[in-house]
Amino acid sequence: MIHIIPKPTDTPTDNSTGMVMAELKRMNVPFEVLNLASVDPFNLPVDGETIWACGIKQDGVQFELLKALELTNRVINSPEAIATCASKVTTTAMLINAGAPSPDTCFTNDKKVVADFLAAHDGKAVYKPIYGFDGNGIYLFNSVDQITETAPYYVQEYVKNDRDFRIFVIGNKAVGAIKRESDHLTHNIHQGGCGTAVEIPVDMRAAAEAAARAVGIDYCGVDLLPLEDGGYTVLEVNGTPNWHCMTAPIPRLLAEYLVEQDKLGKC
Incomplete structure (x- = not known):
């Protein structure tokens, strides 16, 4: 039963x-x-x-x-x-190890390392809480002095965007997707983003399914950012996802x- x-x-x-x-x-x-x-x-x-x-x-x-x-x-x-999926560090490590697309990421106790990472990425990066959820606590920064949180620090390269995508994957098969849009950095529905159901093109499907396989999960919500030169990069894999705005x-x-x-x- x-x-x-x-x-x-x-x-x-x-x-x-x-x-x-x-x-x-x-x-x-x-x-x-x-x-x-x-x-x-x-x-x-x-x-x-x-x-x-x-x-x-x-x-x-x-x-x-x-x-x-x-x-x-x-x-x-x-x-x-x-x-x-609750840990952005573990998720990113597994994505990279499996060859799934992921933004360049830094995890460290040392702000000097963060400063070097920032300099290597045109003076702009994104701070994220390791165990954050619903888009809370995420912000863009261009100086380590703007980071007031205590170590350790999880930061990623800034990928220019005006939208992201949530893909629902069951049994390693993408079955539904929405486009999320907002006028700020994070497009999460809980942060005021607007979701619209979309079809799943081949490259989006491939990125989402690769992410699910990488973390070894039955079902999940994979958050993707579109890249300016084509394709997608994986922002996050959610292990207890909602399916807001999906028509699937x-x-x-x-x-x-x-x-x-x-x-x-x-x-």
Whole structure:
């Protein structure tokens, strides 16, 4: 049976978990809701089943509980994949190691190294929190004196743009995409960006699917920037993505994927 851990940030008007559960009901697929907070890691309530974690709280407790559940169950997404996507450092390292396109990046404790990186990139770079989300805390800088955060520092080259793209990938296949536009640096919907559903051209599909394979994840939201000379570079891979503004039937596709994976686990 499929067991579902609801996303903690779901609301009545933005209920990712509920959308997928509604599709499972339409498919007459039985499932149960699992309260992650009630799980005893030393006396697991579920064994040999499929568990879908739509999202978890950003604390060590829920992550450890999910890892315990993975000892005897198929967890989607895996806690390792969720942790990878939560860290921009780990995500970028895996993208580069796999040969997936990624902006030039610096990670260091030393502001002198940041200054050298800045000088090598025409005096302009982007600061990002290592564990940030929803586009929070990201800003453009042209002097290390503008960085007030404490070390370590994660900074990337500035890629000139007026839009980005969020591609939803399930089972290493791009299934939906939106273009996000705004009048500022980040185009995230939570930062006021406007999303419009778009088709997925071949080069966009290739970049998004390569990113998903690089981090080893069941499903994700891949954020891409278009390059002036063509192609795309990967900004981020989101392990607990929303599908705002997408016209692709993401809840149905996710429900079908969960059923498929549950059947494979029983073979």
